[in-house]
Amino acid sequence: MIISDYLAQADALAQDCRALLDGLEPGTRLDVAKGQLNALKDQRLEALQAALRMLPAEDRRTAGTAFNALKSSIQDALDGFAARVAAQGAGAPFDGSMPARLPWRGSLHPVTLVIDEICDIFRELGFTVALGPEAETEWYNFGALNFPPDHPAMELHDTLYLGDDTLLRTHTSPVQVRTLQRFAPPVRVLAPGQVYRRDFFDATHAPAFMQLEGLAVDEGVSFVDLKATLAEFARRFYGATRRVRFGPSYFPFVEPGAQMDVEVDPGDGKGLRWVEILGCGMVHPNVLEAAGVDSERFTGWAFGMGPARIAMSRYGVNDIRTLYDSDVRFLEQFVR
Numbered sequence: 001m002i003i004s005d006y007l008a009q010a011d012a013l014a015q016d017c018r019a020l021l022d023g024l025e026p027g028t029r030l031d032v033a034k035g036q037l038n039a040l041k042d043q044r045l046e047a048l049q050a051a052l053r054m055l056p057a058e059d060r061r062t063a064g065t066a067f068n069a070l071k072s073s074i075q076d077a078l079d080g081f082a083a084r085v086a087a088q089g090a091g092a093p094f095d096g097s098m099p100a101r102l103p104w105r106g107s108l109h110p111v112t113l114v115i116d117e118i119c120d121i122f123r124e125l126g127f128t129v130a131l132g133p134e135a136e137t138e139w140y141n142f143g144a145l146n147f148p149p150d151h152p153a154m155e156l157h158d159t160l161y162l163g164d165d166t167l168l169r170t171h172t173s174p175v176q177v178r179t180l181q182r183f184a185p186p187v188r189v190l191a192p193g194q195v196y197r198r199d200f201f202d203a204t205h206a207p208a209f210m211q212l213e214g215l216a217v218d219e220g221v222s223f224v225d226l227k228a229t230l231a232e233f234a235r236r237f238y239g240a241t242r243r244v245r246f247g248p249s250y251f252p253f254v255e256p257g258a259q260m261d262v263e264v265d266p267g268d269g270k271g272l273r274w275v276e277i278l279g280c281g282m283v284h285p286n287v288l289e290a291a292g293v294d295s296e297r298f299t300g301w302a303f304g305m306g307p308a309r310i311a312m313s314r315y316g317v318n319d320i321r322t323l324y325d326s327d328v329r330f331l332e333q334f335v336r
Protein backbone atom coordinates (compact mmCIF):
# COMPACT_ATOMS: atom_id res chain seq x y z
CA MET A 1 0.00 0.00 0.00
CA ILE A 2 1.22 3.50 -0.72
CA ILE A 3 0.82 6.31 1.77
CA SER A 4 -1.75 8.29 -0.26
CA ASP A 5 -4.04 5.21 -0.34
CA TYR A 6 -3.57 4.75 3.38
CA LEU A 7 -4.52 8.36 4.15
CA ALA A 8 -7.50 8.16 1.80
CA GLN A 9 -8.78 4.99 3.51
CA ALA A 10 -8.37 6.53 6.97
CA ASP A 11 -10.26 9.60 5.82
CA ALA A 12 -13.04 7.52 4.30
CA LEU A 13 -13.49 5.52 7.51
CA ALA A 14 -13.71 8.71 9.61
CA GLN A 15 -16.36 10.09 7.27
CA ASP A 16 -18.35 6.82 7.21
CA CYS A 17 -18.41 6.72 11.01
CA ARG A 18 -19.60 10.30 11.25
CA ALA A 19 -22.24 9.70 8.58
CA LEU A 20 -23.50 6.60 10.40
CA LEU A 21 -23.92 8.41 13.73
CA ASP A 22 -25.44 11.49 12.12
CA GLY A 23 -27.90 9.34 10.23
CA LEU A 24 -29.32 7.46 13.24
CA GLU A 25 -32.91 8.09 14.38
CA PRO A 26 -33.05 10.73 17.12
CA GLY A 27 -34.35 8.25 19.71
CA THR A 28 -31.65 5.59 19.12
CA ARG A 29 -30.13 4.24 22.33
CA LEU A 30 -26.44 4.71 22.94
CA ASP A 31 -25.66 0.97 23.15
CA VAL A 32 -27.47 0.34 19.87
CA ALA A 33 -25.48 3.13 18.19
CA LYS A 34 -22.21 1.70 19.54
CA GLY A 35 -23.08 -1.74 18.16
CA GLN A 36 -23.70 -0.37 14.67
CA LEU A 37 -20.55 1.75 14.83
CA ASN A 38 -18.40 -1.23 15.83
CA ALA A 39 -19.85 -3.32 13.02
CA LEU A 40 -18.86 -0.61 10.59
CA LYS A 41 -15.39 0.26 11.83
CA ASP A 42 -13.71 -2.62 13.73
CA GLN A 43 -12.44 -4.63 10.77
CA ARG A 44 -11.41 -1.58 8.75
CA LEU A 45 -9.60 -0.12 11.75
CA GLU A 46 -7.73 -3.37 12.35
CA ALA A 47 -6.77 -3.54 8.68
CA LEU A 48 -5.38 0.01 8.83
CA GLN A 49 -3.40 -0.83 11.97
CA ALA A 50 -1.92 -3.91 10.26
CA ALA A 51 -1.16 -1.92 7.12
CA LEU A 52 1.00 0.49 9.13
CA ARG A 53 3.79 -2.12 9.25
CA MET A 54 3.68 -2.73 5.50
CA LEU A 55 4.33 0.91 4.68
CA PRO A 56 7.79 2.10 3.74
CA ALA A 57 9.67 3.23 6.83
CA GLU A 58 9.70 6.94 5.83
CA ASP A 59 5.87 7.00 5.59
CA ARG A 60 5.11 5.26 8.88
CA ARG A 61 5.23 8.41 11.02
CA THR A 62 2.72 10.25 8.79
CA ALA A 63 0.49 7.17 8.65
CA GLY A 64 0.69 6.63 12.44
CA THR A 65 -0.35 10.20 13.09
CA ALA A 66 -3.26 9.79 10.67
CA PHE A 67 -4.27 6.53 12.38
CA ASN A 68 -4.36 8.17 15.81
CA ALA A 69 -6.29 11.15 14.41
CA LEU A 70 -8.80 8.69 12.90
CA LYS A 71 -9.35 6.95 16.25
CA SER A 72 -9.91 10.19 18.13
CA SER A 73 -12.22 11.55 15.44
CA ILE A 74 -14.37 8.40 15.75
CA GLN A 75 -14.39 8.82 19.54
CA ASP A 76 -15.36 12.50 19.17
CA ALA A 77 -18.24 11.57 16.87
CA LEU A 78 -19.45 8.99 19.39
CA ASP A 79 -19.17 11.47 22.28
CA GLY A 80 -21.21 13.98 20.27
CA PHE A 81 -23.88 11.37 19.69
CA ALA A 82 -23.94 10.43 23.42
CA ALA A 83 -24.37 14.09 24.35
CA ARG A 84 -27.37 14.36 22.02
CA VAL A 85 -28.94 11.25 23.58
CA ALA A 86 -28.39 12.63 27.09
CA ALA A 87 -29.97 15.97 26.15
CA GLN A 88 -33.02 14.10 24.87
CA GLY A 89 -33.25 11.98 28.03
CA ALA A 90 -33.61 15.15 30.04
CA GLY A 91 -37.01 15.37 28.38
CA ALA A 92 -38.91 18.36 27.17
CA PRO A 93 -37.65 21.73 28.36
CA PHE A 94 -39.00 22.78 31.79
CA ASP A 95 -42.55 24.09 31.52
CA GLY A 96 -43.53 26.18 34.53
CA SER A 97 -47.15 26.35 33.42
CA MET A 98 -47.77 22.60 33.81
CA PRO A 99 -50.16 21.76 36.71
CA ALA A 100 -48.38 20.34 39.76
CA ARG A 101 -48.80 16.71 40.79
CA LEU A 102 -51.62 16.56 43.40
CA PRO A 103 -50.37 16.03 46.94
CA TRP A 104 -51.67 12.91 48.71
CA ARG A 105 -54.32 14.16 51.08
CA GLY A 106 -55.47 12.48 54.26
CA SER A 107 -59.06 12.52 55.48
CA LEU A 108 -61.04 12.25 58.66
CA HIS A 109 -62.23 8.74 59.44
CA PRO A 110 -65.90 8.13 58.48
CA VAL A 111 -66.80 7.54 62.14
CA THR A 112 -65.13 10.84 63.09
CA LEU A 113 -67.04 12.59 60.30
CA VAL A 114 -70.32 11.24 61.68
CA ILE A 115 -69.46 12.22 65.27
CA ASP A 116 -68.46 15.74 64.21
CA GLU A 117 -71.66 16.16 62.27
CA ILE A 118 -73.83 14.91 65.15
CA CYS A 119 -72.00 17.18 67.60
CA ASP A 120 -72.58 20.14 65.27
CA ILE A 121 -76.31 19.45 65.12
CA PHE A 122 -76.65 19.07 68.88
CA ARG A 123 -74.54 22.18 69.45
CA GLU A 124 -77.18 24.10 67.53
CA LEU A 125 -79.77 22.53 69.83
CA GLY A 126 -77.96 23.84 72.92
CA PHE A 127 -75.69 20.91 73.86
CA THR A 128 -72.01 21.15 74.82
CA VAL A 129 -69.48 18.31 74.73
CA ALA A 130 -68.43 16.49 77.93
CA LEU A 131 -65.79 13.78 78.29
CA GLY A 132 -65.16 11.07 80.87
CA PRO A 133 -62.46 8.47 81.57
CA GLU A 134 -62.28 5.19 79.64
CA ALA A 135 -61.09 3.36 82.76
CA GLU A 136 -64.07 3.53 85.09
CA THR A 137 -65.15 2.20 88.43
CA GLU A 138 -67.89 -0.36 88.73
CA TRP A 139 -70.01 2.23 90.49
CA TYR A 140 -69.97 4.79 87.67
CA ASN A 141 -70.35 2.19 84.95
CA PHE A 142 -73.09 0.15 86.65
CA GLY A 143 -74.08 1.00 90.24
CA ALA A 144 -74.92 4.69 89.81
CA LEU A 145 -76.80 3.79 86.64
CA ASN A 146 -79.28 1.65 88.55
CA PHE A 147 -77.93 -1.72 87.45
CA PRO A 148 -78.90 -4.30 90.09
CA PRO A 149 -75.79 -5.74 91.83
CA ASP A 150 -75.99 -9.07 90.00
CA HIS A 151 -76.73 -7.73 86.53
CA PRO A 152 -75.34 -10.07 83.82
CA ALA A 153 -73.57 -7.20 82.00
CA MET A 154 -71.17 -7.03 84.95
CA GLU A 155 -69.98 -10.57 84.37
CA LEU A 156 -66.43 -11.14 83.23
CA HIS A 157 -67.52 -12.48 79.88
CA ASP A 158 -69.09 -9.12 78.94
CA THR A 159 -66.89 -6.58 80.68
CA LEU A 160 -63.14 -6.12 80.54
CA TYR A 161 -61.97 -5.66 84.12
CA LEU A 162 -58.70 -3.88 84.89
CA GLY A 163 -58.83 -4.75 88.60
CA ASP A 164 -61.35 -5.60 91.32
CA ASP A 165 -63.22 -2.35 91.01
CA THR A 166 -61.88 -0.83 87.78
CA LEU A 167 -62.95 -1.74 84.30
CA LEU A 168 -62.96 -0.44 80.74
CA ARG A 169 -66.27 1.38 80.46
CA THR A 170 -68.82 -0.62 78.50
CA HIS A 171 -70.78 2.49 77.52
CA THR A 172 -70.58 6.28 77.75
CA SER A 173 -73.52 6.50 80.17
CA PRO A 174 -71.20 6.98 83.22
CA VAL A 175 -70.47 10.45 81.81
CA GLN A 176 -74.10 11.30 82.71
CA VAL A 177 -73.35 10.78 86.38
CA ARG A 178 -69.95 12.51 86.29
CA THR A 179 -71.46 15.53 84.55
CA LEU A 180 -74.35 15.86 87.01
CA GLN A 181 -71.90 15.64 89.93
CA ARG A 182 -69.93 18.57 88.55
CA PHE A 183 -72.61 20.82 87.10
CA ALA A 184 -75.98 21.76 88.55
CA PRO A 185 -78.97 21.60 86.17
CA PRO A 186 -79.90 22.87 83.66
CA VAL A 187 -77.51 20.51 81.87
CA ARG A 188 -77.38 19.62 78.20
CA VAL A 189 -74.31 17.61 77.20
CA LEU A 190 -73.10 15.28 74.50
CA ALA A 191 -70.42 12.75 75.42
CA PRO A 192 -68.61 11.00 72.56
CA GLY A 193 -66.03 8.40 73.49
CA GLN A 194 -64.48 4.98 73.13
CA VAL A 195 -66.11 2.04 74.93
CA TYR A 196 -65.01 -1.58 75.34
CA ARG A 197 -66.73 -4.94 75.43
CA ARG A 198 -65.54 -8.51 75.54
CA ASP A 199 -66.89 -9.26 72.08
CA PHE A 200 -65.35 -11.14 69.19
CA PHE A 201 -64.29 -8.94 66.32
CA ASP A 202 -66.74 -9.99 63.61
CA ALA A 203 -68.85 -8.38 60.89
CA THR A 204 -71.20 -6.74 63.39
CA HIS A 205 -69.13 -6.40 66.60
CA ALA A 206 -65.91 -4.66 67.57
CA PRO A 207 -64.37 -5.05 71.03
CA ALA A 208 -63.67 -1.30 71.10
CA PHE A 209 -65.98 1.22 69.47
CA MET A 210 -67.27 4.76 69.76
CA GLN A 211 -70.47 5.76 71.48
CA LEU A 212 -72.20 9.07 71.71
CA GLU A 213 -74.18 9.83 74.84
CA GLY A 214 -76.64 12.68 75.28
CA LEU A 215 -78.15 14.06 78.48
CA ALA A 216 -80.59 16.88 79.20
CA VAL A 217 -81.68 17.63 82.78
CA ASP A 218 -83.79 20.58 83.92
CA GLU A 219 -86.99 21.46 85.72
CA GLY A 220 -90.10 20.34 83.85
CA VAL A 221 -88.29 18.34 81.15
CA SER A 222 -90.56 15.65 79.69
CA PHE A 223 -90.70 12.84 77.17
CA VAL A 224 -92.04 15.39 74.69
CA ASP A 225 -88.67 17.17 74.77
CA LEU A 226 -86.90 13.86 74.16
CA LYS A 227 -89.06 12.99 71.15
CA ALA A 228 -88.97 16.47 69.67
CA THR A 229 -85.22 16.88 70.05
CA LEU A 230 -84.26 13.45 68.73
CA ALA A 231 -86.71 13.66 65.81
CA GLU A 232 -85.30 17.08 64.94
CA PHE A 233 -81.81 15.63 65.09
CA ALA A 234 -82.81 12.85 62.66
CA ARG A 235 -84.34 15.37 60.26
CA ARG A 236 -81.17 17.44 60.24
CA PHE A 237 -78.85 14.45 59.97
CA TYR A 238 -80.74 12.30 57.49
CA GLY A 239 -82.88 14.89 55.69
CA ALA A 240 -86.19 16.60 56.35
CA THR A 241 -88.36 13.91 54.78
CA ARG A 242 -86.84 11.01 56.70
CA ARG A 243 -89.30 9.05 58.85
CA VAL A 244 -88.46 8.12 62.44
CA ARG A 245 -90.34 6.00 64.94
CA PHE A 246 -90.06 5.37 68.67
CA GLY A 247 -90.65 2.05 70.35
CA PRO A 248 -90.41 0.75 73.90
CA SER A 249 -87.09 -0.63 75.12
CA TYR A 250 -85.37 -1.38 78.42
CA PHE A 251 -82.24 0.04 80.03
CA PRO A 252 -81.87 0.12 83.84
CA PHE A 253 -80.95 3.82 83.88
CA VAL A 254 -84.07 5.12 82.13
CA GLU A 255 -87.79 4.85 82.84
CA PRO A 256 -89.55 4.69 80.48
CA GLY A 257 -86.93 3.42 78.06
CA ALA A 258 -87.26 3.66 74.31
CA GLN A 259 -85.44 3.23 71.04
CA MET A 260 -85.55 5.38 67.96
CA ASP A 261 -85.57 3.80 64.52
CA VAL A 262 -84.88 5.64 61.28
CA GLU A 263 -85.93 4.53 57.83
CA VAL A 264 -82.73 4.25 55.83
CA ASP A 265 -81.49 2.66 52.65
CA PRO A 266 -78.08 1.14 53.45
CA GLY A 267 -77.41 0.87 49.72
CA ASP A 268 -77.33 -2.95 49.61
CA GLY A 269 -80.06 -3.11 46.97
CA LYS A 270 -82.73 -4.22 49.42
CA GLY A 271 -84.24 -0.73 49.73
CA LEU A 272 -85.60 1.23 52.69
CA ARG A 273 -85.89 -0.38 56.10
CA TRP A 274 -86.17 0.55 59.77
CA VAL A 275 -82.82 0.66 61.53
CA GLU A 276 -82.45 1.23 65.27
CA ILE A 277 -80.00 4.07 65.72
CA LEU A 278 -80.23 4.87 69.41
CA GLY A 279 -81.51 3.92 72.85
CA CYS A 280 -83.10 6.62 74.96
CA GLY A 281 -85.47 7.34 77.81
CA MET A 282 -86.30 9.49 80.81
CA VAL A 283 -83.42 9.44 83.29
CA HIS A 284 -84.33 7.11 86.15
CA PRO A 285 -84.84 8.98 89.46
CA ASN A 286 -82.31 6.63 91.08
CA VAL A 287 -79.64 7.89 88.64
CA LEU A 288 -80.42 11.52 89.43
CA GLU A 289 -80.25 10.78 93.16
CA ALA A 290 -76.99 8.82 92.80
CA ALA A 291 -75.49 11.88 91.12
CA GLY A 292 -76.79 14.16 93.90
CA VAL A 293 -79.61 15.74 91.91
CA ASP A 294 -83.03 16.29 93.55
CA SER A 295 -85.30 13.97 91.55
CA GLU A 296 -88.43 15.64 92.97
CA ARG A 297 -87.43 18.91 91.36
CA PHE A 298 -85.54 17.88 88.23
CA THR A 299 -86.25 15.49 85.41
CA GLY A 300 -84.16 14.58 82.39
CA TRP A 301 -83.82 12.47 79.31
CA ALA A 302 -80.86 10.70 77.81
CA PHE A 303 -79.82 8.77 74.74
CA GLY A 304 -76.91 6.68 73.54
CA MET A 305 -75.94 5.82 70.00
CA GLY A 306 -73.22 4.06 68.05
CA PRO A 307 -71.68 6.34 65.42
CA ALA A 308 -70.02 3.36 63.71
CA ARG A 309 -73.42 1.80 63.05
CA ILE A 310 -74.69 5.13 61.79
CA ALA A 311 -71.66 5.54 59.52
CA MET A 312 -72.23 2.02 58.18
CA SER A 313 -75.88 2.66 57.31
CA ARG A 314 -75.04 6.02 55.81
CA TYR A 315 -72.08 4.94 53.67
CA GLY A 316 -73.33 1.44 52.83
CA VAL A 317 -70.64 -0.45 54.77
CA ASN A 318 -71.83 -3.94 55.76
CA ASP A 319 -68.83 -5.24 57.71
CA ILE A 320 -67.79 -3.18 60.74
CA ARG A 321 -64.18 -4.38 60.36
CA THR A 322 -63.91 -2.31 57.16
CA LEU A 323 -63.94 0.75 59.42
CA TYR A 324 -60.84 -0.42 61.29
CA ASP A 325 -58.80 -2.06 58.48
CA SER A 326 -56.91 1.15 57.64
CA ASP A 327 -57.24 0.27 53.95
CA VAL A 328 -56.38 3.46 52.10
CA ARG A 329 -58.59 2.51 49.14
CA PHE A 330 -61.57 2.62 51.51
CA LEU A 331 -60.50 5.64 53.55
CA GLU A 332 -59.54 7.90 50.65
CA GLN A 333 -63.18 7.91 49.52
CA PHE A 334 -63.85 10.26 52.43
CA VAL A 335 -61.36 12.92 51.35
CA ARG A 336 -63.24 16.17 50.96
Ligand code: DAH
Pocket residue numbers: 170171172173213214251254278279280281302303304305
Ligand atom coordinates in the same frame (compact mmCIF):
# COMPACT_ATOMS: atom_id res chain seq x y z
N1 DAH B 1 -75.73 2.77 77.36
C1 DAH B 1 -76.58 2.08 76.42
C2 DAH B 1 -75.78 1.00 75.72
O1 DAH B 1 -74.60 1.05 75.75
C3 DAH B 1 -77.14 3.01 75.40
C4 DAH B 1 -78.14 3.94 76.01
C5 DAH B 1 -79.47 3.58 76.04
C6 DAH B 1 -77.77 5.15 76.52
C7 DAH B 1 -80.43 4.43 76.57
C8 DAH B 1 -78.70 6.01 77.09
C9 DAH B 1 -80.04 5.63 77.07
O2 DAH B 1 -78.39 7.20 77.59
O3 DAH B 1 -80.97 6.49 77.61
O4 DAH B 1 -76.32 0.14 75.10
